[in-house]
Amino acid sequence: MTSPSIIGLTGSIGMGKSTVAAMFEEAGVPVFDADAEVRKLQGPGGELIPAIEEAFPGSTGPEGVNREALGAQVFGDKEKLKKLEAIVHPAVGLKRAQFLEDHKDAALILFDIPLLFEGSGHALVDTIVVVSAPAPVQRERVLARPGMTVEKFEHILGLQMPDAEKRSRADHVIDTGTTLEETRAQVEALVTKLKAAL
Template sequence: MTFSLGLTGSIGMGKSTTAALFLEAGCAVWDADAAVHRLYDKGGAAVAAIQSVYPGAVLDGQVSREALKQIIGKDPKALSMIEAIVHPLVSQDRSKFRSEAKNDILVFDIPLLFETGSDSEMDAVACVMIDAETQKDRVLARETMTVEQFSQILGKQLPIEEKSARSDYVIVTDTVDHARAQVDVILADIKGKMANA
């Protein structure tokens, strides 16, 4: 028996760090963002499909995220077109991971878990969270995003209060040690459920 745990949270809340803690604890982790990178890379499954709709989005045989950002900025319909190509491919990638994983507990790191309805595929959901000020500081410290882009991303995501209310577990990511302690508690709870199943 395997247990599927969805891991979600808004941008800058510490999801990648928390996913690494689950990996460290012996879980298999599937990362939605990494899957998209694979699909956009040279030879990736999304390259030809995106090129047929937006030829300017493909440079040197791979999808350019920067070019996509500009296309989406100019054409309001572009995002849903791109999502219609990419979401089914991401879903296939996730199914492949699920069928090949050897671990008892599978963690699915999906920023838009609730927004895409992927929570229905999970046995439980864990949501990472931190206060809004720390979140903003973390995101802007990366220096890859403007305040405006950050606001746009937040606008596409469910409010963190709703995500955490819909989740089975909430992980506060104020420090790595605190997050690790919470991950350990969650894994002990899941293992208990699996033993009694």
């Protein structure tokens, strides 16, 4: 019995990564969304609430982690950020291991990892897929988000590896600068190709 082949999906802000992840799911590929797991772990009644509250008093409440309160304690403090990551990362790792166990009979599984190259996520996957759209399309999508400003957008871009570099390091690129139908066709073709290669 071979273990599943793991696809790592990544892409910069506004490139349509969540949309593409959903398309992989529709094509029958189980998807592990690290960000969604973190939100659950830190949400109302989340498993990590007691540990986070103990490490960062006043940072949680009935709604789970108060992102602003926690951010105020952690922002700009490398030691505190490390402390928070030491609580969050192992918990996400356990969820990922459980997900792998639950889907060990699948041919393909997908890890949705926003900062795949910026972190060590690329070591966990067999194939890297980058979602990408032309810069003007990306800009238009992001600036249409509620509460987004040009400054915020520029700041986020500055923290992320440039799109061109991500594309150059990818095994496959999904172009999301087209229609949803065309993007879906690219995803389905890639799933077929990856399954055939197993």
